[in-house]
Amino acid sequence: MNDAASPADVEADALARVAAAASVADLDATSQAFLGKKSPFAALHRGLATLAVEGRRDRGRAIHESRSKVEQAVAERRTTLEAGERATRLEAERLDLTEVVGRPARGHRHLVTQARDDLEDVFVSMGYAVAEGPEVETDWYNFEALNMPPAHPARSMWDTLYLKLGAPESVLLRTHTSPVQIRVMESQPPPIRVVAPGRCYRRDTPDARHLPVFHQIEGLVVDRGITFGDLAGTIEAFTSAYFGESIHARLRPSYFPFTEPSAEFEVTCIFCRGAGCRVCSQSGWIELGGAGMVDPNVFAAVGIDPEEWSGFAFGFGIDRCAQVRHDLDDLRHLLTNDMRFLSQF
Numbered sequence: 001m002n003d004a005a006s007p008a009d010v011e012a013d014a015l016a017r018v019a020a021a022a023s024v025a026d027l028d029a030t031s032q033a034f035l036g037k038k039s040p041f042a043a044l045h046r047g048l049a050t051l052a053v054e055g056r057r058d059r060g061r062a063i064h065e066s067r068s069k070v071e072q073a074v075a076e077r078r079t080t081l082e083a084g085e086r087a088t089r090l091e092a093e094r095l096d097l098t099e100v101v102g103r104p105a106r107g108h109r110h111l112v113t114q115a116r117d118d119l120e121d122v123f124v125s126m127g128y129a130v131a132e133g134p135e136v137e138t139d140w141y142n143f144e145a146l147n148m149p150p151a152h153p154a155r156s157m158w159d160t161l162y163l164k165l166g167a168p169e170s171v172l173l174r175t176h177t178s179p180v181q182i183r184v185m186e187s188q189p190p191p192i193r194v195v196a197p198g199r200c201y202r203r204d205t206p207d208a209r210h211l212p213v214f215h216q217i218e219g220l221v222v223d224r225g226i227t228f229g230d231l232a233g234t235i236e237a238f239t240s241a242y243f244g245e246s247i248h249a250r251l252r253p254s255y256f257p258f259t260e261p262s263a264e265f266e267v268t269c270i271f272c273r274g275a276g277c278r279v280c281s282q283s284g285w286i287e288l289g290g291a292g293m294v295d296p297n298v299f300a301a302v303g304i305d306p307e308e309w310s311g312f313a314f315g316f317g318i319d320r321c322a323q324v325r326h327d328l329d330d331l332r333h334l335l336t337n338d339m340r341f342l343s344q345f
């Protein structure tokens with residue numbers, strides 16, 4: 001250490017370095033360098049021992065004053081640097097509590113599920129119960145109990161998918177939900193008011209109006225004195241409840257093996273309100289499903305006395321209802337699961 005260094009020189013040097021310290025760590029190092037054990041101030045202190053007593057007091061006071069100034073400068077610089085570093089850290093760790101993140105995206109029921117639920121609500125409000133049954137059925141429930149004995153030509157109305165199970169053509173994917181109604185009639189006595197919604201299967205090639213996997217809802221009413229008039233009124237009531245007050249139904253003669261007499265029913269075209277447009281082929285009506293009075297042979301198959309009881313049944317496509325209600329140009333949209341389509345409903 002240079003013995004010639006005066007307290008004032010060391011002080012000036014130290015104050016310049018303290019002022020230039022760029023961080024708290026830098027300041028700590030500077031402080032250690034000037035005030036620590038091996039620092040210029042420590043050396044000055046040790047130098048006192050070599051002085052004569054007279055000079056020692058003044059020299060000692062000068063060292064002490066310089067040292068105090070440097071210590072105070074260090075303390076002030078520390079306050080400034082710490083405040084700056086704290087501000088920088090707070091800015092870096094800042095959370096924007098005003099940011100609006102929004103709700104998580106929410107899904108909704110599939111269009112077919114919506115139609116099924118809405119139709120169930122309509123029928124429940126009319127006093128019907130909802131019944132379900134297996135999608136894999138036996139020949140008995142899908143055909144025979146419905147007045148279609150083996151090899152009956154009416155079976156060709158359904159393009160059946162058979163399972164390789166048991167005897168050939170004995171187990172199949174149900175072609176309609178009528179088997180559910182048969183099961184209901186087998187398991188409980190009349191009066192019966194029930195709807196059976198569910199998935200059905202036919203060996204169809206998909207196109208704009210057909211799906212090999214589709215959804216049907218069938219209704220069945222069995223009671224004393226049920227007439228074709230009750231059937232017509234029921235069809236009218238459900239169409240205006242589901243499609244709207246201005247929509248009406250009409251029946252046209254048809255044929256089904258399990259009903260006699262049988263009818264097809266149509267509803268007012270919901271697009272032109274009956275005036276005639278491309279959707280209804282200018283007829284003003286859109287075909288929806290079939291209906292009729294339960295054939296006595298069906299009652300016989302489930303042990304209900306057709307002399308005491310009568311009933312009507314009807315069936316139509318749930319997918320088709322959604323198509324008509326939402327003006328879908330192609331039923332295959334319902335199976336594609338393209339979110340751009342589904343999220344619109």
Ligand code: 2NL
Nearest residue numbers: 178181258289290291313314315316
């Ligand atoms: C259609 C025709 C129909 C029935 C279904 C039925 C059920 C029993 C007895 C008698 Cl247990 N009938 N169901 C009756 C007439 C028509 O559906 O075209 N559906 C899409």
